[in-house]
Structure formats: C-alpha cells, structure tokens
Amino acid sequence: MVLKLENVCKSFGETEALRSISLEVKRGEFIALVGPSGCGKTTLLNIMSGFESPTSGTLDRNEPGHMIYQSDGLFPWRTAAQNIELGLQYTPDKLHREKELQNILDLIGLDGFGDHYPHELSGGMRQRVELARALVGGNNVLLMDEPFSALDYITRLHMRREFTRLLEKRPRTVILVTHDIEEAAQLADRVIVLSDRPAQVRSERTIRLPRPRELTHPEVVKAVHDVLREMGLEK
C-alpha cells in the first residue's frame, strides 16, 4: 500500500469540498479520479501530495510523490535539460546524473532538445519534459492534475500511448485526476467516480485489461459507458 485515505473531509470556510473520502492505493496501481468540474478533484490531489491537509480524517503516505500539472509547470527560464535536472538534484553523483538525463531524454524522444527552452517546444514536447522531470530521481508516485487537457485531441491520444510506454519502462504508482473519461478508461486500473461537490466516492470501476489498450477495445468502450452512466450522462 502506497497511499491510504480514511474518511478524509476538507472544507474551505463554509464550503465543503470533500466529504468522507476513503481510498487505498496499492503500489504500481494506476488510479483515475473522474468527476464533474469543480467537484474537488484537485483538492483531493493536493491533499494526497501533502500540499493541503485534510480538515478531518487521516492520510497515510509512504512514498514521496511528484505532481504533474496541466501545462506550464515547467520553469520557462530553464532549458528542458535544466528542468529535468530539478528532479535529479538529490542524485549526488554527477556522472550518474548526466547519464540519467541522457537516458530520459532518449526515452521521451527529445534527444537533442535538451538545451531548448520550454517556449521553443510544442505543447506535447513540453508535457513530455514534465513527465521526464517527474520520472527521474526515483520518486515512486505520480500525482497528475489533468496533465493532457491543454493539448489538442490528437496530441492527447499520442501522449496517452507515450505515457503508457514510459510507465512500462519505469513503473510508477499513478493517481490521475481527469475529466476525460476516455482517458481514464484507456489508462487506469481503477476509475473512481466522484460526485458533485462536496465530492464523495460515488462508485469504482475496475478495468482488468493490460496496457497498452486501444481506445476502441470493447472493454474500454464498456468502461466508458459504465462511467458515463454512473455520472448520469448515459442510460
């Protein structure tokens, strides 16, 4: 078990954001949290990352994690390589750092782009640098806040495949917050559907299908249907 929430509640003043959320995440598991916008998904992620603390309830976290944001989480004053090196700053050996940097640049297909600044890269490339920055340096949990939602549809599909490939090479526990139900169904082992604010766990849908998965695979399509039905969007 990597992460465990028990009866987590969170209020901001009068506004109740989360109500009694319990959730257990196992090592290597890929969890997707979906729900209507403004329901408190991001708040939940912030609590899991330790950025905010719950009003009541408990959070057990065994491993440090890195957050991956929608876009522009890269420092624009640092080159792609310098941004990735942020994730390597606690790797003491310089040679090892350089090797790891080169490895990850190769892995994300950005060999030769290390000295480019973020504004010189496309949205998809920037997102791959974000992933690389979070994947280096041995942290085991990725907390992702709608990481691909700023990309266009085709690029998003590419990024899902790319991300699946990266996870095969570097297995991680992933908690993905998204409003993209297809994305959740194509990637996650478990899709957790949250209700309107205050967010509660409405249901859980397990998808036992190895990755990479095709978006049009019957299992994936069925999962999309189930989640949509759960949200009251399909019958």
Added chain:
Amino acid sequence: MRAFPLRRLLPFILPAAGVLIWALCSRLELFPAGLVPSPVEVVRGFIDQVQQGRMYDDLIASLFRVTLGFLIAVVLGVPLGLIIGLKLHARQALLPTVNFFRSLSPLAWIPFALMWFGLGDKPAIFLIFMASFFPIVLATAAAVANIPAVYFRVARDFGLERGKLLTQVTLPAIMPQIITALRVTAGMSWVVVVAAEMIAGRDGLGFLIQDARNQLRPDLLVVGMTVIGIIGVLLDRLLVQLTKIPSVRWGYNR
C-alpha cells in the same frame, strides 16, 4: 551579393529629410533672425564644444549622475519591491506610501534638493534616485505578485526553499519584467538629469542647455538637445541587450 540591406537605412530617412528642410529654410532665411540657428552653425558649435573639451566633460558628468542615482535606486528598490510583493503585511503597510511618492513628480523635489545638497553631483543624483526608485519598487512588487502560483508549487515539490526559492524561482520569474522596468526608469532618469542640471548644475548636458540659453547661443541649444536625444536612444539600446539573455527570452516571446 547584396551586402547591405537598404532596410537598415529606413530609420535615417526622416532625420535626414528634417535636416535638409531645416538647411533649406535657413538658406532662404525663412526663420526670424536669431531664433533658429542654421545646421552649419550647429555643427560649428558642436566642434567648438568638443575642442574645448566641454562636451566630453558634460557628457561624463551627466552619465555619472544617472548611473549612480539609477544604480542606488535599483539596489534598494528591487529588494523592497520583493518584500512588498511577497509579504501581505509589507504590502499593506508600504504600498500607499510608495504610490504617494510615485505620483509626486521628481521635479517637485528640486527646491529641497538645492537646499539640502547645494549645486553639483549630489542634487542631481538625489533627483534621479527619487525619479527611479519608486517606479522600480512598484514594478518589482507587481511582477512578484503576478508570478503564477504553479511555479511555487513545483518549487515546493522539488524541495526548493528559502534562498534557493529566491534565486532559482522568484528572481528568474520576474527578470523579464524587471528588465522592462529598468528600461523605462533609465529613460526617465535621463530625462530628469537634464532638468536637475539645468537648475542645480555647474556642468552636465542640462547645464549646457541652460548655459546656452543664458549666452543666447541657440546653436549650442540644438547641440545639447541633439546629444541628449542620441545618448538617450543609445542608453535604451544598451539595456535592450539584457532582453537577449537566453534565460529571459521567454518573457518577450508571448
């Protein structure tokens, strides 16, 4: 091979045409006598000033004052702006006062500058400081307040704290706006130094203007104005170089 693109000449067309018309009008004696010098008189006046060594002395005097007053304003203004931008209480306590002085024309300080510092370098440096310090504080504070929150989250995520947070996140994040503010305030300082020297100077380009007026030398007036304008443009060209630093380019490519 076209070695020299004609496009490069575009900025010089308007000044050249102006000088040409001016020369023509002088030649045809269209101006009232003694009010507008001819280009020849101005060039003669310029050569005269250079040969006497006055031009060089005045130029150095003005540049020295601007540089010193401006540097003191930057060295004190940027840190104060950082504090105001980062700390809510500092903002509440200081911002209205800074805004008050920002709205006060630096020229209003001229009488006090004379009373407190007499003539020479000091009153001019004081006035330049007063002209640039408050805008720099405000620009820095605004830049800090506008840093996207996500940068601080990422910084925290990667364990950048305190000193590192300042040097690796806060400062680089505001650098493009700081450079823009430096360009604007350096331009203002250059305007103010002329005014300061006209009243409180014994040398400098502002004093050159004032002196020309007292001697009824319109040719030297034009010499002074031309040099002041050209140096102002060159100062800005110099500061524009800062925007070419790779780690700040992002701020100008939007």
